[in-house]
Amino acid sequence: MNHYLKLVHMEVHRFRWVIAILMGITAVCQISALIWTVTQELSRRREQLPLQIGNSFQAPAQEQLTFEWAMFNTQLWFILPILMCISVLALYVFFIWYRDWMGRHTFIYRLLVLPTARYNIYLAKISAFLLFVFGFISFQLILLPIHNVIFKLIVPADQRAGSHIVDAISRNQALVQLIPRQFEQFLYSYGIGTVAVLVIFTAILLERSYRRLGILYGLLYLSGCVLAVMSPVLFFAFDAQYTYLFPNELYAAELIMFVLVLCLSVWLGMRLLAKKITV
């Protein structure tokens, strides 16, 4: 346990600057977009106010600005940094392993001769990766109240109406995808993502163990896993007219396949690391 935690710490430490830079870019993009959008709207309203006063006996009460409105109108600048973070993390699924074999100083030699069970290396890498993912989500959740405060600081009290953070999230497509409203949906989305990462880890370890032939094994393994998790849908529910499974039975079949793929990937990955890996 002690070695596992030290390995997790080391993995996080090695990627800390990338994480910090990505978080910085995300914060700067979102806050800048929020400030720019809101100030633009406020100045537009200020410019229109004399015209409205001139054209009518009394200036009509303008619709009040809400935080939801701000979230809706800054969607693009939320999506872009989030997509960037997702892309970097997607590349890091591969890099977290290959970086140890790369360069003049191949760290994998040292990792494999540590006096600890090798599965700790595997567990540390997946743990660190999940920490990065949930770290980003947490960071985004922390940013939302900050955005809200900034919004309130910019918009005069008489021109804004109160709104709930949850409603604000639901108005922004990037946030809706990132932070599903139902916990069940959250588990499905991130559970499927975790299984996908573990399958890729195993494919990478197949390649690292069998090298050129391993590329073929890895691709076959990836295809096999995709086929396995798709099989309940392909075989039992492809044509709704002929399906003989109830939806909850189909759901159970899917769940079983995911659990099987998860267990097989973890077992195979750890076994390859312990018995077959080569430097």
Add this chain to the structure above:
Amino acid sequence: MIEVKDIRKRYRRRDVLNGVSFTAVKGEITCLIGVNGAGKSTVLKAIMGLTPISGGSILIDEQALRPGLYEKIAFVPDHLTMPAGMKLSEAIRFMADFYESWNNERASELMQFFRLEPSDKIGSLSKGTAAKFNLLLGLGQDSDYLLMDEPFSGIDLFSREAITNVFTSDLIEGRGVLLTTHEIGEMEHLIDKAVLLQDGKVSRAFNCEEMRYEEGKSVIDIMREVYRA
């Protein structure tokens, strides 16, 4: 004692190791000698569990390799195996964190002996300095065995001298050293036992001193007989 018994390894349709057997005991320096591609590094990697073997067995003090044994057996590969972005002090901290057998006092002494700067980054070290630090990482462990892969490969004269001095010091005393080299020159008078590898097999294994007394031949003489035959 490290016992290598009939180990075999096939890679890309070639028998890299074809039944290699030898022993390396505590308190002796055993040298695996062979031309490039003879399988010397593969034997060390196999002992350390860094490459799987297709046959045979390897025992360390009569036990098969398991993670706990990495406290007893230190490996110095032919290149430094710490991330380039790490400082030397961080690398030492890493070793101290993971190895119970790590001896911080000795590591500090070696840092001074090799004139290494703790704040230097691993990626910025010259080849000779990297070789010294690499050796430090191996010697810093209170291990029973030390495996070294080509410790003199591609380094300058003064770094070679510094490393050679280690072999005559008490840093090595009592340990079983197994090293590989294809440049036997400066090591010949230091080694106790030579194991000559050729085409993935042990072609000769002998005690160097006995060979000198009984047959009047040096290691280089035997190498000429084996590799020029």
